[in-house]
Structure formats: structure tokens, C-alpha cells
Ligand SMILES: O=P(O)(O)OC[C@H]1O[C@](O)(COP(=O)(O)O)[C@@H](O)[C@@H]1O
Ligand SMILES: [Mg+2]
């Protein structure tokens with residue numbers, strides 16, 4: 001079945017076509033109130049996976065477009081994905097749709113009971129590099145206004161998840177009772193549930209951070225990374241490995257698969273006082289998936305899931321991954337300042 005939508009706004013009007021595969025996602029493990037919405041999300045993401053695989057053949061998905069509400073440059077696929085999800089959710093139970101690519105939330109169905117927040121395309125800087133990119137989504141109960149629906153803590157989430165467009169296309173989602181992993185079967189063009197109880201390994205030797213910002217980080221973050229980099233010669237007494245993909249979904253998927261920790265701290269660059277990642281569209285749903293899989297997710301000090309965004313595009317420092325590593329990074333934040341200033345040696349963490 002092919003669904004066609006006309007998508008219009010002050011600066012763009014075009015047709016959005018989604019090849020809608022009715023049984024894109026088995027719904028046995030999904031709460032009934034979310035069946036239709038999850039089916040639509042799955043159908044659109046299968047379509048996006050196809051377009052990514054054909055990128056450069058008949059369209060340039062990485063071409064520059066406008067600038068979004070946050071001042072980030074948009075690429076063609078950012079806009080295509082946003083339009084496709086919004087159009088496909090129009091006649092569903094979604095009352096409010098809030099997207100990283102749009103300044104305000106839009107009301108899709110005044111009678112709807114759900115509010116959906118989305119990062120339609122995460123990791124945009126990798127669209128033309130053939131590395132994994134993704135979509136992140138969060139579903140809340142709809143309240144009277146969009147603000148009431150979205151400016152709340154992640155503890156109210158009905159669902160949080162992501163789709164990764166990589167060598168495999170996977171959907172990883174939690175409905176509040178554990179984390180589920182589905183893999184797209186290329187033969188049937190449907191997702192197959194492959195793990196109904198995803199668990200993040202509690203410990204690991206890998207950390208992920210954009211180390212080019214080292215000089216801008218707060219002291220506890222520098223101290224933690226200093227101690228990892230010092231390896232066997234430092235206070236941790238063992239070696240670590242570093243990864244940085246610049247694609248939050250891809251980092252999440254690696255951590256879900258084999259553990260590790262991801263850090264995007266606040267730093268002293270202009271515009272990064274609260275880090276880079278958005279609480280509503282990125283951090284809350286990823287934190288939901290990770291904590292439901294036994295991992296940890298904080299802003300360095302406090303749980304991400306207890307924080308409510310002050311506005312739709314609010315950012316937050318973000319640390320998540322294996323529970324032991326997230327707890328250790330929180331402990332670095334509790335050290336007295338003189339201990340995070342010193343290189344190696346005498347941190348209270350290592351005296352006992
Ligand atoms: O380029 P930086 O500063 O390392 O930031 C990388 C981060 O930015 C992001 O690309 C932000 O997401 P968008 O691509 O949706 O804007 C994350 O996926 C990634 O973790
Ligand atoms: Mg993103």
C-alpha cells in the first residue's frame with residue numbers, strides 16, 4: 001500500500017510518499033494503545049532505510065537545506081524524515097507532534113491521546129559517510145496543551161526508542177517493562193523481535209566522548225577521562241579503549257550490545273553551557289531504553305529521567321551506559337574540587 005501526503009508550511013510544500021507495509025511490526029509485545037503509532041513509525045523507518053541505501057543514486061540526502069529552530073544546519077534527509085513521520089502520524093492517536101526540526105509542536109489530531117516527540121534523523125553529520133544514523137522517538141500521554149504534554153519528566157514516558165539505519169536496521173524500544181530489540185528482515189520487509197529482554201552489560205572498558213573538547217570540559221569530566229587515559233600507569237590500574245562516532249543512536253546501539261559509557265558533558269564553549277543534546281528528543285528516550293535495560297543515565301549528577309525540559313529544545317549534559325561506569329562518573333562529581341584538579345594520584349575514590 002502506498003500512502004501519499006501533501007506536506008505544507010510557510011517555506012516548503014511537497015508530496016510525501018510512504019510505502020506503508022501493514023505488518024511492518026509484530027504487535028504482540030506492544031501495549032494496544034500504541035499499536036497503530038508503532039506500526040506507522042516502523043513503516044516510515046523502513047522507507048527511510050531504503051532511501052538511505054539508495055542515497056546518491058537519485059537524490060542527494062546530505063545536501064544542505066535550511067536552519068532549524070535551534071540554529072543547526074539541516075540536511076535534506078533531516079527534512080525528508082521529519083515530513084515523512086509527521087505526515088504518517090496525521091490520522092493516528094497522536095495529538096501533539098514535537099520535532100527537533102520544528103520550532104513549535106503541532107497539533108495533528110485534536111481527539112488524539114498521545115504526544116510524540118522525535119529526532120527524525122540523528123547523526124546528520126554522518127549521512128554521506130555511510131556510518132549508522134538513526135531516528136529517536138518518545139511517546140507521552142497527551143495533556144490539554146503541548147507544553148503540558150512535553151515539558152515533563154521522562155518518568156511519564158509511555159514509550160521511548162530508536163531506529164538505527166546501519167548494516168542492520170533495528171528498532172530498539174521500551175514500553176516501561178524492559179527493552180525490546182527488533183531486526184528488519186530484508187526478505188519480508190518486516191521487523192522481527194530478536195530480544196525481548198535486552199540487558200546492558202554492567203561493566204566495560206570502553207568510553208565514548210568527543211575528546212577534541214577536552215580543554216572546555218568541567219573538572220570532574222576531565223579527571224575521569226584523565227584516569228582512563230592513564231591506563232595501567234594511572235589510578236585505575238588498567239587500560240581503556242575510546243570510541244566516538246558522532247552518532248548518538250550508533251553509540252547507544254554499541255553500548256546496548258557490549259557495554260561502555262557515553263559522555264556529552266556541558267562545556268564552556270558558547271552555546272554548550274548545557275551540553276549539545278536535547279532532553280526531550282534525544283536524552284529522555286535514550287535514557288528510558290538504557291535504564292529499562294539495566295544501565296544508568298544521568299546528567300553527570302542527577303538521573304536524566306527525573307528532569308523536565310524548560311522548553312521544547314532544552315539541552316542537557318548526558319552520561320549513560322553500563323551502570324558501574326555511570327555511577328563512577330557521578331562519584332567524580334562528588335569529589336572536592338582540589339581532588340579533581342590533581343592529575344592522577346590522590347583522589348578519594350582510590351584511597352579506600
Ligand atoms: O559533532 P559533535 O559535537 O561531536 O556531536 C555529535 C552529537 O551530535 C548529534 O549528531 C546530534 O544529533 P543531530 O544529528 O540529530 O543534530 C549526536 O547524534 C551526536 O552524538
Ligand atoms: Mg540527534
Ligand SMILES: [Mg+2]
Pocket residue numbers: 078100119120121122123124
Ligand atoms: Mg536530528
